[in-house]
Amino acid sequence: NAGVMQNPRHLVRRRGQEARLRCSPMKGHSHVYWYRQLPEEGLKFMVYLQKENIIDESGMPKERFSAEFPKEGPSILRIQQVVRGDSAAYFCASSPGSGPESSYEQYFGPGTRLTVT
Amino acid sequence: DAKTTQPTSMDCAEGRAANLPCNHSTISGNEYVYWYRQIHSQGPQYIIHGLKNNETNEMASLIITEDRKSSTLILPHATLRDTAVYYCSAKYSGAGSYQLTFGKGTKLSVIP
DSSP, X not given: OOOOEEEOSEEEEOTTXXXXXXXXXXTTOOEEEEXXXXXXXXXXXXXXXXXXXXXXXXXXXXXSEEEEOOSSSOEEEEEOSOOGGGOEEEEEEEESOSSGGGGTOOEEOOOEEEEEO | OBOOBOOSEEEEETTSOEEEEEEOTXXXXXXXXXXXXXXXXXOOEEEEEESSSOXXXXXXXXXXXXXXXXXXXXXXXXXXXXXEEXXXXXXXXXXXXXXXXXXXXXXXXXXX
């Protein structure tokens, strides 16, 4: 039973380019969460999605960032016109439900490390 | 979510118990204490959580003081693979509680 998969593991982009980060949840999980971890800082929630729906994007920057979780295929976190401050590790997690257990039944992927040059 | 305070780093000898403290003096009655860890270059991993009573699972034990203002995560027999950053979080467990947020945590180094 494969865990949460993220690709690419490492991504280098020049300032102004677009970054696309992919996340495939665990089998049977229909809830996906994206987090960002800046160097030497803790984890910050960005967005929570279910299939074809954005449930909570309160942690997402208002500009340049978007996320989707289509009916078929992985969830995508898209960053347009990247800047150096976007350099971070981006983690995706999935859970089987959104009830109280979602606080601790989130399984994380290995992350994508984005470097903006 | 209540603010938590953890030491920046700790060392532990291999095979000994690792006791990681966490202060959460402003915790409210319906907030749980959660522990996660992050091994270098990996995603966070859930360890344990509790409300009032002490909890134990296959990974660790969680001791919560009677006034709930602090807790201790215990790894009974630390191994080198337990070297990681450990995060303590105090948060409500219910609808909308999926937003995990961690501070800088405690960097635990298990020494041979």
